[in-house]
Amino acid sequence: MNILITNDDGIRADGIIELAKAMSNIANVYVVAPESQRSATGHAITIHSPIMVNEEFIADNINAYSISGTPADCVKLGIEGIFKDIDIDLVLSGINNGPNLGTDVIYSGTASAAIEGLVQNKPSIAISYNEFNVTKETYREASKHVVKIVDSVKDKLNILEDCILNVNIPNKEIKGTKVTVLGERKYENVMEERYSPYGKRYFWIGGKIKNIEQVENNDIDCVEEGYISITPVNIDMTNKNKVNYIKDLNIF
Amino acid sequence: MNILITNDDGIRADGIIELAKAMSNIANVYVVAPESQRSATGHAITIHSPIMVNEEFIADNINAYSISGTPADCVKLGIEGIFKDIDIDLVLSGINNGPNLGTDVIYSGTASAAIEGLVQNKPSIAISYNEFNVTKETYREASKHVVKIVDSVKDKLNILEDCILNVNIPNKEIKGTKVTVLGERKYENVMEERYSPYGKRYFWIGGKIKNIEQVENNDIDCVEEGYISITPVNIDMTNKNKVNYIKDLNIF
Numbered sequence: 326m327n328i329l330i331t332n333d334d335g336i337r338a339d340g341i342i343e344l345a346k347a348m349s350n351i352a353n354v355y356v357v358a359p360e361s362q363r364s365a366t367g368h369a370i371t372i373h374s375p376i377m378v379n380e381e382f383i384a385d386n387i388n389a390y391s392i393s394g395t396p397a398d399c400v401k402l403g404i405e406g407i408f409k410d411i412d413i414d415l416v417l418s419g420i421n422n423g424p425n426l427g428t429d430v431i432y433s434g435t436a437s438a439a440i441e442g443l444v445q446n447k448p449s450i451a452i453s454y455n456e457f458n459v460t461k462e463t464y465r466e467a468s469k470h471v472v473k474i475v476d477s478v479k480d481k482l483n484i485l486e487d488c489i490l491n492v493n494i495p496n497k498e499i500k501g502t503k504v505t506v507l508g509e510r511k512y513e514n515v516m517e518e519r520y521s522p523y524g525k526r527y528f529w530i531g532g533k534i535k536n537i538e539q540v541e542n543n544d545i546d547c548v549e550e551g552y553i554s555i556t557p558v559n560i561d562m563t564n565k566n567k568v569n570y571i572k573d574l575n576i577f
Numbered sequence: 578m579n580i581l582i583t584n585d586d587g588i589r590a591d592g593i594i595e596l597a598k599a600m601s602n603i604a605n606v607y608v609v610a611p612e613s614q615r616s617a618t619g620h621a622i623t624i625h626s627p628i629m630v631n632e633e634f635i636a637d638n639i640n641a642y643s644i645s646g647t648p649a650d651c652v653k654l655g656i657e658g659i660f661k662d663i664d665i666d667l668v669l670s671g672i673n674n675g676p677n678l679g680t681d682v683i684y685s686g687t688a689s690a691a692i693e694g695l696v697q698n699k700p701s702i703a704i705s706y707n708e709f710n711v712t713k714e715t716y717r718e719a720s721k722h723v724v725k726i727v728d729s730v731k732d733k734l735n736i737l738e739d740c741i742l743n744v745n746i747p748n749k750e751i752k753g754t755k756v757t758v759l760g761e762r763k764y765e766n767v768m769e770e771r772y773s774p775y776g777k778r779y780f781w782i783g784g785k786i787k788n789i790e791q792v793e794n795n796d797i798d799c800v801e802e803g804y805i806s807i808t809p810v811n812i813d814m815t816n817k818n819k820v821n822y823i824k825d826l827n828i829f
Contacts, residue, residue: 346646352670368683369605375779397619397684398782406768406780428696431620442679443765454684464643505717512698516658519627528658561619 329413331399331407333364335432336391339461340420347468356389357403368437369395396438404445416442426545427510439489448485456496467494488557491576500551509544511535578604581665583651585616585686588643591713592672608641609655619690621647649688653689656697664733668694671704679762691741700737708748720747740809747800754805760795763787
């Protein structure tokens with residue numbers, strides 16, 4: 326199996342390094358990641374400037390490159406450019422530093438990279454960890470769960486012909502997995518108005534999560550309860566028809 | 578009526594200037610646009626850096642600002658920051674320089690700005706013109722059609738509570754409007770591999786449109802036939818349930 330791995334936190338992030346190492350035990354691994362932090366870039370692609378390419382080292386058995394583009398660029402460039410002679414079987418995006426739950430998905434570079442995989446007709450999975458600033462060891466443990474998920478779906482990849490899987494891993498003891506729908510996640514007091522040392526007005530996007538009544542079986546509550554959420558997302562929307570099919574995979 | 582207008586081509590683009598002027602005849606117009614070209618930015622938002630704000634002049638009766646952020650930032654900042662004391666009734670994004678048809682929508686800054694309007698619970702419409710490099714006069718004519726569309730929906734804005742309208746205006750004689758679904762638009766030979774004057778490898782995203790068999794009633798063929806396409810899009814996906822409701826509006 327040939328797996329293309331990308332992320333939105335950049336090539337130096339522990340999440341992608343640990344995921345790539347874990348997957349290299351069961352597959353040929355090809356990495357194309359942004360050269361620096363590119364989170365919240367949504368499905369941006371770079372068309373008004375060139376995309377520079379740099380060879381990188383993660384481990385002896387991993388082909389790795391960083392590029393000056395976005396997460397969606399990484400997938401486009403990985404499949405149609407840098408690794409165009411490799412028949413990629415699966416695209417993984419992650420493991421993201423922080424959750425991508427509910428409405429987050431439309432802003433998420435992690436999810437958008439997986440959606441670009443789908444645009445390129447490749448089965449694709451986005452993986453996020455539900456906490457910021459975690460250790461290498463945490464990502465190493467989380468990667469084991471990703472290996473199990475890939476193992477469960479690898480012989481039924483045609484299920485992913487019209488949706489990606491958006492996976493969120495809880496930052497607590499894992500009770501198992503649940504196939505979910507996207508919840509609603511909105512923020513309040515988002516805009517902080519400030520002034521520069523020279524008196525110029527600016528804003529910085531911040532805000533805290535609003536308390537919203539959620540639909541049944543949503544990903545947000547699922548992760549809170551200690552289950553890994555697996556949401557079939559169709560170009561940024563829950564693909565409700567696929568929920569039962571993927572439940573039937575009985576992923577551990 | 579209070580209308581917030583943005584785009585992804587930047588505050589200096591003829592498309593937004595003509596649209597703002599046309600709308601100012603029927604509504605109070607508030608403009609927040611990127612300070613420069615930000616097309617193909619998808620639903621990117623700026624969270625790792627501040628967003629600078631500049632006052633701009635379009636016409637005496639138009640409140641206009643440019644910001645250092647993305648199209649989605651413009652809407653977020655317009656509603657929650659710069660114009661937070663104004664009760665915005667409608668968000669318009671455009672008129673974009675070039676089409677946003679079918680699969681384009683997931684990459685489109687124009688559509689993403691409208692989707693951000695929906696995230697902010699505001700009825701939102703994205704408008705694109707199906708040709709690049711057109712004149713001010715062309716946008717002035719196109720804006721008349723937008724006025725008619727806004728006029729048709731302005732008393733039924735609750736129809737837009739769970740979808741945006743993605744509007745594409747043909748670059749030919751207009752036969753009328755059609756409510757459509759998103760077609761499929763993919764590109765071939767996308768990655769041009771090049772070398773810098775210093776021998777460094779880079780890629781530039783290009784490519785030409787693939788010939789794909791389209792579903793019935795898709796936006797791509799509709800615009801080709803000379804009709805304005807109006808597609809209800811739900812967080813980047815066709816909201817098929819809404820097609821008939823909006824057809825019933827009988828927009829000219």
